[in-house]
Amino acid sequence: MSQQNPTTTVTATINDSEIDATVPSRYLLSDLLRRELDITSVKRGCETGKCGACTVLMDGDPVKSCSVLAAQADGTGIETIEGxxxxxxxxxxxxxxxxxxxxxxxxxxxxxxxxxxxxxxxxxxxxxxxxxxxxxxxxxxxxxxxxxxxxxxxxxxxxxx
Ligand code: FES
Ligand code: FES
Missing domain, CATH: 1.10.150.120 ([2Fe-2S]-binding domain)
Incomplete structure (x- = not known):
């Protein structure tokens, strides 16, 4: 039987701090940052990848964190304005x-x-x-x-x- 609420573990460097978080697999990167890590500078606007309010840097490149799964951040370096x-x-x-x-x-x-x-x-x-x-x-x-x-x-x- 399939797992009801699958989770995923994300290991990443966020603003020079190593994090290791287990979150629901459906979590977006914006969920990981805001809900799990309380990094609320990452704003939620359109949540459809259009407005850029949720932009963070992933390995130096801008990404819209409402359009990226938290799992995709595994092994990366993320920067928010706190950093x-x-x-x-x-x-x-x-x-x-x-x-x-x-x-x-x-x-x-x-x-x-x-x-x-x-x-x-x-x-x-x-x-x-x-x-x-x-x-x-x-x-x-x-x-x-x-x-x-x-x-x-x-x-x-x-x-x-
Ligand atoms: S919230 Fe608008 S692009 Fe992510
Ligand atoms: S949306 Fe108000 S300063 Fe840009």
């Missing part, structure tokens, strides 16, 4: 603040993490590159101009050498 305290992370957070790149803040975690991924790949992005790399993140408040200016400001201040 955004390295030099680049501080530059990005300060740039968003200085340029008023947020209002209600619901979308901001996802934008900050997508921005980090972008600037790690392209330290001096064009406006088109910024728009392309942030297109998976939706903001209902800012009109995007200030977000783009924040990314440009962060890029000017970030020296990857």
């Amino acid at each position: 955004l305290d390295d030099e680049l992370g501080e530059i990005i957070k300060n740039a968003y603040s200085r340029n008023h790149g947020l209002q209600c803040g619901f979308c901001t975690s996802g934008f900050l993490l997508s921005t980090k991924s972008l600037l790690e790949d392209v330290s001096d992005p064009s406006r088109d590159e910024i728009r392309e790399r942030l297109q998976g993140n939706i903001c209902r408040c800012t009109g995007y101009t200030r977000i783009i200016e924040a990314v440009e400001d962060a890029a000017v201040r970030y020296d990857p050498e």
Whole structure:
């Protein structure tokens, strides 16, 4: 007979901490982060992979945690904004603040993490590159101009050498 409530064990590095969690197999990565680990910076918006509010970095790449099973995080490194305290992370957070790149803040975690991924790949992005790399993140408040200016400001201040 099949197991009624199958579980899966996930071993991962989350913001430099090793975690070992046994969760229902149906859990999404957003469930693991929010319900199991209480990392509530990971927001739930559309829950259909469209808004980007739930974006985290998985091995450095942005993923929408509402569209990834927790089991798929096994063996990976996950970063949320709680771990955004390295030099680049501080530059990005300060740039968003200085340029008023947020209002209600619901979308901001996802934008900050997508921005980090972008600037790690392209330290001096064009406006088109910024728009392309942030297109998976939706903001209902800012009109995007200030977000783009924040990314440009962060890029000017970030020296990857
Ligand atoms: S909540 Fe995941 S993309 Fe909207
Ligand atoms: S600041 Fe409100 S949704 Fe982006």
